[in-house]
Amino acid sequence: MPILTQEGAIPAEVYASEELAHWLQQMTGAPFERVVASHESIPPAGIVVGQGSVARKLFPEVPFDRLGAEEIVILSKGRYLLLAGGRPRGTLYAVYQFLQRYGGIRWFAPWATLVPKRRTFRLNPVRVQESPAFEYREPFWYPAFDGDWAARNCVNGHRPSLTEKHGGKVEYVGFVHTFYWLVPPEQYFEKHPEWYSLIDGKRQWEKAQLCCTNPQLREFLVERVRQILRENPQAQIISISQNDWKGACQCDACRAIDEREGTPCGSVLDMVNYIAERLEKEFPHVAFDTLAYWYTRKPTRTLRPRPNVIIRLCSIECSFAQPLEHPMNKDFADDIRGWSERSQRLYVWDYTTNFNHYILPHPNYFVLGANVRFFHRHGVRGLFEQGAYQSHGAEMAELRAWVLAQLMWNPYQDDGKLIDEFLKGYYGAAAPHIKRAMGRFAERAKDSRMGCFIQPKDAPYLDLETLTYAEQNWERAEQAVRHDPERLWRVQIGRLPIWYAWLVKWESLQEEARQKGKGWAPAPSRKALAQRWLERALAPGPQGWTPITHVNEWGTTPQKFVESLEAP
Numbered sequence: 001m002p003i004l005t006q007e008g009a010i011p012a013e014v015y016a017s018e019e020l021a022h023w024l025q026q027m028t029g030a031p032f033e034r035v036v037a038s039h040e041s042i043p044p045a046g047i048v049v050g051q052g053s054v055a056r057k058l059f060p061e062v063p064f065d066r067l068g069a070e071e072i073v074i075l076s077k078g079r080y081l082l083l084a085g086g087r088p089r090g091t092l093y094a095v096y097q098f099l100q101r102y103g104g105i106r107w108f109a110p111w112a113t114l115v116p117k118r119r120t121f122r123l124n125p126v127r128v129q130e131s132p133a134f135e136y137r138e139p140f141w142y143p144a145f146d147g148d149w150a151a152r153n154c155v156n157g158h159r160p161s162l163t164e165k166h167g168g169k170v171e172y173v174g175f176v177h178t179f180y181w182l183v184p185p186e187q188y189f190e191k192h193p194e195w196y197s198l199i200d201g202k203r204q205w206e207k208a209q210l211c212c213t214n215p216q217l218r219e220f221l222v223e224r225v226r227q228i229l230r231e232n233p234q235a236q237i238i239s240i241s242q243n244d245w246k247g248a249c250q251c252d253a254c255r256a257i258d259e260r261e262g263t264p265c266g267s268v269l270d271m272v273n274y275i276a277e278r279l280e281k282e283f284p285h286v287a288f289d290t291l292a293y294w295y296t297r298k299p300t301r302t303l304r305p306r307p308n309v310i311i312r313l314c315s316i317e318c319s320f321a322q323p324l325e326h327p328m329n330k331d332f333a334d335d336i337r338g339w340s341e342r343s344q345r346l347y348v349w350d351y352t353t354n355f356n357h358y359i360l361p362h363p364n365y366f367v368l369g370a371n372v373r374f375f376h377r378h379g380v381r382g383l384f385e386q387g388a389y390q391s392h393g394a395e396m397a398e399l400r401a402w403v404l405a406q407l408m409w410n411p412y413q414d415d416g417k418l419i420d421e422f423l424k425g426y427y428g429a430a431a432p433h434i435k436r437a438m439g440r441f442a443e444r445a446k447d448s449r450m451g452c453f454i455q456p457k458d459a460p461y462l463d464l465e466t467l468t469y470a471e472q473n474w475e476r477a478e479q480a481v482r483h484d485p486e487r488l489w490r491v492q493i494g495r496l497p498i499w500y501a502w503l504v505k506w507e508s509l510q511e512e513a514r515q516k517g518k519g520w521a522p523a524p525s526r527k528a529l530a531q532r533w534l535e536r537a538l539a540p541g542p543q544g545w546t547p548i549t550h551v552n553e554w555g556t557t558p559q560k561f562v563e564s565l566e567a568p
Contacts, residue, residue: 237289317331
């Protein structure tokens, strides 16, 4: 059966037909011819890709002109199958969703694709028309930055290397914490100290913010943002957001708004609304983004974001061993409900790693699905799931990136089944052993507070018994795939967080073992284990992988980490 492309196809639709032909051949072993068809000469059968004249003639019931930018259509009729969607990305996503749902293909990581082999590919009648649950989808994990992986998993965030052939992406300009990017104090403070925070009676810029009520500053920002948007016509969102520290302005005007609204977000939102209103006619396609983060997280009482203003609510204070609806996270849950009532475009910045220790067990695996569903039920339209973003090798990075990508398309999938599917597909025969270790960590953590900066000494799930159990299961996992080189490498990388935990808690765990009369599971010496850990961390891997460069957000390299273990 030929693949029918059409005149007038945009680059992403041409690429969609190429990808379809490639993966169908990978699956069946048979070549699939790509034919440029016209409505005047249509073959008697074929897979129609895109929304051109052939698609419109064969499928007149499909409202092509009303499809959303990422809406997909998978529709069979007689001897024809339609894979199409809105522009720019809908058709490409239709192809990938078709290959995933009906072909069983999984793109687990840039270096790990599962392609079921079959001699024939028969399809029952099918009719799918749907859009992704979130308009902005970004699993911010290092493996997810690969453009092909991102497109194949229907991710459209700002960071991945998505190009025109992928249908582009959601383009931010000035991603976050942009106050001083917009108004650099080294350039403007001396001349305009009144543009910066008044703190304890003094204007200052160090660890401060902007004076959001200053009329001259507002006019300056209108022109500054206008200039940036004219220079970046691809931008769909611009961030006008607080610096990553406190220091809110205490002047009478700012304080009056903040006290009226019950939150320091009041004066910031009032300013962002002003800028958004002034520029909306010239830039109707642009949204103006600001944060509800840390000291500005609480929703305003009466002030509402304009329709072209995005509130990006951050969960940084939460405990991530429990769902965000758990009583331990009540304050955040109340805030998301409040912002949901006030904002027409609510985004969430969520946290899914331990920034102090990327390579350390962080058992949030089984609450990810509940959280994404919670966001969707409360009207969240964009989701940024921040993980370990500077290097490969973080604990369960590939699993989290893939599972989150699937949930961002449809959060009502069974996340437990997604986790099982990933473990089986990525780790093969090692999967049951790894799942047992994950389950023990999660069970041990479920009643504790697990923040995204937690230190090993504060993590009750890193006790001797739990780590010994994990060590034993990861050893069994290695043995289970010892004759499968690809999966053995994946298991060996996946085991590094267990060894990292032993290394950072070596003395306290040895003392616990002595007190309890327990055996010692890891290598007999810390130095020997550290050397084994370092060799694996720095070893080459498959295409798409690069050796580990960061063990935390602050830039500690594997070499420096091992050196620190030897320091007195």
